[in-house]
Amino acid sequence: METQHQKGLFYTGETPLSNAISYLMGIGVDAILSLDIGADDKDPDSTIVMVSAPWRPGLPSKEYYRNDKVIKMYKSTIGQVLEGLLQEANPNATILESWRSQGGARSEVLIKSEMLVDSLVDFETQLAEASPDPEDAQDVTKYYNPLTLEAVRALLPQVSIPYLISSQSYGYGPEKIIVGSPSYLKAVSSILSRTTKETIQAYLVWKTVQVYFVNIESEAIRPLQRFNNQLGGKDPEVREERWRTCVKHVDRGLGWILSKFYIEKAFSEEAKNFGDLIVSDIKDQFIKKLGAAEWMSPDVRQLGINKVHNIVQKIGYPTVSPDIRDPKMLQDYYETVNINETAFFENTVSIAKASVKREWAKAGKPTNRDEWGMTASTVNAYYNPAGNEIVFPAGIMQSPVFYDPKIPQYLSYGAFGSVSGHELSHAFDSSGRHYDQRGNFTGWWDNSTIQAFKDKAECFVNQYHNYTIPGPDGEPLHVNGRLTLGENIADAGGVTAAFQAWKEREAANPSEVLPGLQNFSKEQLFFISYGNWWCGKTRKEQAINRVYTDPHSPNFARILGTMANSREFKESFQCKDKEPVCELW
Numbered sequence: 001m002e003t004q005h006q007k008g009l010f011y012t013g014e015t016p017l018s019n020a021i022s023y024l025m026g027i028g029v030d031a032i033l034s035l036d037i038g039a040d041d042k043d044p045d046s047t048i049v050m051v052s053a054p055w056r057p058g059l060p061s062k063e064y065y066r067n068d069k070v071i072k073m074y075k076s077t078i079g080q081v082l083e084g085l086l087q088e089a090n091p092n093a094t095i096l097e098s099w100r101s102q103g104g105a106r107s108e109v110l111i112k113s114e115m116l117v118d119s120l121v122d123f124e125t126q127l128a129e130a131s132p133d134p135e136d137a138q139d140v141t142k143y144y145n146p147l148t149l150e151a152v153r154a155l156l157p158q159v160s161i162p163y164l165i166s167s168q169s170y171g172y173g174p175e176k177i178i179v180g181s182p183s184y185l186k187a188v189s190s191i192l193s194r195t196t197k198e199t200i201q202a203y204l205v206w207k208t209v210q211v212y213f214v215n216i217e218s219e220a221i222r223p224l225q226r227f228n229n230q231l232g233g234k235d236p237e238v239r240e241e242r243w244r245t246c247v248k249h250v251d252r253g254l255g256w257i258l259s260k261f262y263i264e265k266a267f268s269e270e271a272k273n274f275g276d277l278i279v280s281d282i283k284d285q286f287i288k289k290l291g292a293a294e295w296m297s298p299d300v301r302q303l304g305i306n307k308v309h310n311i312v313q314k315i316g317y318p319t320v321s322p323d324i325r326d327p328k329m330l331q332d333y334y335e336t337v338n339i340n341e342t343a344f345f346e347n348t349v350s351i352a353k354a355s356v357k358r359e360w361a362k363a364g365k366p367t368n369r370d371e372w373g374m375t376a377s378t379v380n381a382y383y384n385p386a387g388n389e390i391v392f393p394a395g396i397m398q399s400p401v402f403y404d405p406k407i408p409q410y411l412s413y414g415a416f417g418s419v420s421g422h423e424l425s426h427a428f429d430s431s432g433r434h435y436d437q438r439g440n441f442t443g444w445w446d447n448s449t450i451q452a453f454k455d456k457a458e459c460f461v462n463q464y465h466n467y468t469i470p471g472p473d474g475e476p477l478h479v480n481g482r483l484t485l486g487e488n489i490a491d492a493g494g495v496t497a498a499f500q501a502w503k504e505r506e507a508a509n510p511s512e513v514l515p516g517l518q519n520f521s522k523e524q525l526f527f528i529s530y531g532n533w534w535c536g537k538t539r540k541e542q543a544i545n546r547v548y549t550d551p552h553s554p555n556f557a558r559i560l561g562t563m564a565n566s567r568e569f570k571e572s573f574q575c576k577d578k579e580p581v582c583e584l585w
Helices: 016-026 062-066 068-088 097-101 106-130 149-155 161-169 182-193 197-215 219-231 242-253 255-266 269-291 298-310 327-333 344-360 409-428 447-465 485-508 522-534 540-549 555-564 567-572
Strands: 034-040 043-052 146-148 176-179 312-316 382-384 389-393 468-470 476-478
Touching (some): 016 161, 016 344, 034 161, 068 106, 068 197, 106 197, 146 149, 149 182, 161 344, 197 219, 197 344, 242 255, 242 344, 269 312, 269 485, 382 409, 389 409, 468 540, 476 540, 485 567, 522 555
Parallel strands (some): 312 389
Antiparallel strands (some): 468 476
């Protein structure tokens, strides 16, 4: 077998493998590596490059590669899709044509195709096993590894990471970058050294198919659609409604333009002001809770209070970078995107290229703290530790999680207030606690406070580990208490802060009980509103996927676990035992 050096894959500058990865990066495809630009956790006013393992090498998580039934289906899918694309494409552009051009019989070609698929999946499996577990990939104490480019090159000599950075950023050469997992890069080097060029090439092709297949309609990619449906517990033949496909595509590609029309139709200045009021109320309550947290040392408590005062709250939509109300600013923002009403796929590629260029234009520049990480129509919210900011897009500020001021406030505080408290609590969860009031990753907690936090956090880990769902083999699959720790802490802190905030508002301006609900107290309706927000139904297969990959607990556990940890809930419903199972704030 020829060596990797003979294949031209060792670092000698702009190698074929580096060129291929760079090209795919430019159209939004992460293959083997993922490179991103973001705020430096230890210098959040500056940007820095981070290299890490891709979020998923092929299948959703490494656990799927250990399921023989899934792997058999996956291999069959890859073979069918590549063979189908081979039939449609220019033979000179395919990965299998070399075998046919050599005059091989059909049976020989198929055997070699199967061998190629086997080696491709084996390559993916090795990448998956080398990837850090999700709880480690999201732990700043484990992923923040600043290294020089020379040190990175020593870990992975087959890929020129300096070239990847330079090719995307038009010549930027940083002194250091953050390596999410040095052990992953070292493992990738070993994997590449024993993998054939044909397998790597096939993997790169397959990754491109996985990213772009949703943007084409072809019988060649139907096996992949069927496979994804089955993996998610759906009917193999089901297809997403066209309107959903279109809305998702516009939101991903031209999200700020969509946001402009969304807020004009579905959001008001009154709603924005009410949202600001609720978030401000939650901040006031959290300051009180910090002041009463005897397990924290006095100095740390005061620093924590300063951090809450410093939290930036972004409500509804961005008014800078870009100001989505300004058509000219939106036009400038998307000026490099070429849209043609008869070329859907080309539009998709143009959008991807423009997005990648926009991100890499940040390299070496100060962090833009005015940017938002979600479009206005998104039904979600987030806390950004490096920015020390909480963000609530207009999309989540709709019923049933958000109600206007004319509706009894126990409904809005029970749902949106709890979401607000949840996001603010992230500032002091297992991850957020590492960041100070300016968003610096630094050791601002003393040892006694850290130990007290760890002791209390361990209660949450054990509590949520006891929640289970039916696993793929029919046996109970436990929630990952460590992966979900930050979210579980945030749920508990959020609902208690929201309850106290509502009680103060209620005392000043009492609200009426809605008709037909007189059998419930206002306090009980607060928690019913909370539970209603998380009430839902999830397919077994999707629930399994989320347990493997999602830092959030299953919805049922977010209700049961949070109520078990709420003293106010137990008092409102006259529970015999009113002590929380686990408690931080």
